[in-house]
Amino acid sequence: MRDTHEPAPVTARVNGRTESAAVAPRTTLADYLRHGLGLTGTHLGCEHGVCGACTVLLDGNPVRSCLTLAVQAHGREVRTVEGLAAPDGTMHPLQERFWRHQALQCGFCTPGFLMAALAAVDEEPDMSRDRIRERLSGNVCRCTGYQPIVDAVEGFSADRAAEHAGEDR
């Protein structure tokens, strides 16, 4: 059996770049992203899977990077908050919406909300406000009271729908 502390190889596409490293098997994906790759935009609010601050997309699905091991990302695609903006730094439309609606105060929860909301809107493009609240119930924000986050996600869904309607025409 391998030593539990013996580094294991991980190769993953992170925000479109291939990253390879040897990490201790117990290293969480969050710690690897934050300290191995310097992607400190992903935050840790509880380290036990409740607050959602650490949410990243693994092959497009939202996961809690505090409960996911770095080795589980091997051979897979990881997307973090740093991977949302365009290469020239232009904000992703969801980030724009968060800015416009002031959907953040301290911003500690924000990366997790962005990633969770993106996945939610991908799956359900036409959510009611109540449904948005339900879909985001796995993320905690202590500052905003959620309403502006719901506004931002609602606005983003509408932007997208309008865009798609434009494309279909």
Add this chain to the structure above:
Amino acid sequence: MTLTDGWVGRRVRRSEDPKILLGRGRFVDDVRPTRCLHAAFVRSPVAHATIVATDASEAVQAGATVFTAADLDPLCTPWKGLLDWPGLAAGDQRPLASGKVRHVGEPVAIVVAASRAEAEDAAELVDVEYAELPAVVDPIAALEPGGPLVHDELGANLAFESWFGTKDEHAVDAAFAQATAVVEVAMSTARHTATAMEPRGVLAEYDPVARELTVRISTQAPNMLQSAFAEILGLRENSVRMLTDEVGGAFGMKAHVYPDEIATCAASMLLGRPVSWIQDRAESLQSDTQARDERVRAAIALAGDGTIIGLRSEIVSDGGAYSVYPRSMVTEGIQVSTIMPGPYRVPAYRSHLRVAITNKAPLAVYRAVGHPVAILVMEALLDEAARAVKLDPAELRRRNILKPEELPYTSAAGHVYDSGSHRESLERLVDRIDIGRHAAAARRRGTLLGVGIACFVEVTAPGVAFYGARGAPITAHDQVEVRVEPDGTATVLLGTPGQGQGLHTTAAQVVADHLGIPFDRINVLSGDTRTMPHGTGVWASRSAVVSSGAAAAAAREVKARMLAIAAHLMEVDASDLEIVDGAVRVAGAPDSRIDVAHVAEVAHWRTHQLPDDLQVALAAIGEYRGPNVTFNNGAHGAVVEVDESSGLVRIVDYVCVEDCGVLINPDIVDGQIRGGVAQGVGGALLERLHYDGDGQLLTSTLLDYLLPAAPDLPDIRITHIETPSPTPLGVKGAGEAGAAGAPAAVHNAVNNALAQRGARVWHQPITPERVLRALDEAADRLWPDRSDAPAVPRWTDPESEPECDQPEGDG
């Protein structure tokens, strides 16, 4: 006073946001210097015990360094928060427990290793032998003589006792004797905690050669900590540098000296290397300051027409094991006592407060400090009184609430309400709530519908009286530097950084108006005590008033210098000039103008064009001067549905009317209100740090300690009234108003629903179990097991107890 004419008053997007949205914010754990070591703590697993022995040999063998009190005590002066309140007593606090542990989670040893994981592994190997002592858990029982003592040397568990209110105590007795109706309530709020999403953390770097300590820390009061750390660690204040960039929420909880943070600094001093400690969530629930642990009995006396003629309250505050430095453990209790009369005419009031020492984490200030409890009790009394005298609850309030012509008004507890719209807030609230709109849905769901209202006043931007004048290193004023760069852009250095309130944005808006340079040419910086002017941090809803006030003062000074230079260049009188949108122009002749950039260029590089006696430095530090406190006010209304089968409460509508004077940025104020309401709803319905009979904390994860999630809250509808305060900008604080009133509005709404079944709840959080029990008991279906409601103090007789004058407070 112009209310809004320029950048102030606009819903400007926050300048803080892009970097956070892009994942480029810098929180404490985002910075790791080379050769950085990592710390973990061994914490007490029990509430009260003697430390018999500590064996760290295995941890040391595993390669870690372990320090205990014996190692750190020689470096650190012990501390305790002793404000100059008569009789306030507290035990010493040290970085690591020495001799005894006094609450679950108290740090006993610091373990330092090459990584956090290794430090945590090694901490598991430290063997501490405890001899358990009986735990002091119930604050009322704690005050009985003869029980176990938390601090033996104090001889009692009473930290503080005082009477507040009307000087003539017989006036209250007389009022109650004459009353047509007297109503009494016995209520409690549960211990809860700020739960900032970014846990506390510190990165300490000590330079042994220069004897300098650099501390990157998640705090709301860097300059205060600079002074406190220097004092405790025996360093010069100019050798202690505090750095803060982003802070992930604080809410009053990050305004204290914490043992683990001092221990991390001391470890860096002993090791001569950077040491980082990042708290985990269990540690935060165990060791962050806690709040709202109040038990109150109160009674109100009314005349036949519903006029309030007297009020009394009996309060026991559970202060926990230590009095935090420098704010102390008594602020919350004092404000429960002194805010209770609220926006109402209360001619006679007496209040008895006792603060108990128990084996729990220290109680300190948390958003709206004491206000939520005071307002809850007063508003519950008013609803019961309305039932007793058969008046509509709004009408009863209307008959007693202050009218504009009565302001300024000195409350029976000694607070001076400087300005406000108490009556109008109530009327606007009543207009906006339409319970009928929700009746059909409630009927369809078979739930009980209830509406609750709560009117409030709130201490904001208090002056030096509360802390500084009582001996703490907490000042009232703040300094802000404004400087114009050679290209005509402006840089603003804030003494007080924020933790998400958007202070950079609001400061830029204020400076834009007072300097005449557009918002987007202003850069705001904060967060390094070595280079920033002095500020006392964010607390008591003060930043908008104090920091913006100081920024405006600095901007005006720099503007005057620019005008003098421009007057010389344009050969006109300075008094004929104005600066608008980055251009200096002759008032009334907008074509005769020069750019601010030109003035700035001359002031920096072409001073030979100017007379010798002209001041050319386009930089100034402004300070805030204003009244010692300004009160905001408003009213909250909640509509709830109570499900009789599950006991669940759902908030279906929420309205807040808020008067915080002139609004600098309405979106930011709205955000403050919504966030505060969310925290207030959390306290009303969900949040409870549950200590069992042995003082063991049962809620040490976010699965047990419940926070409001998105589905727990409705959209919150906000109405603003702008009654200017007598401060320089007409602004009042707004950060805590949401949290202050929400618990009362929600509680009254639930009781309004339950009253249809003759039931009531009296304790927060209003859990489903408490609702079901209340419904069953009202129907004579008694439960076999005892209720989980805490004991509430009995009345005590006012004899020769000490009495305190009550100035401003911590909002």
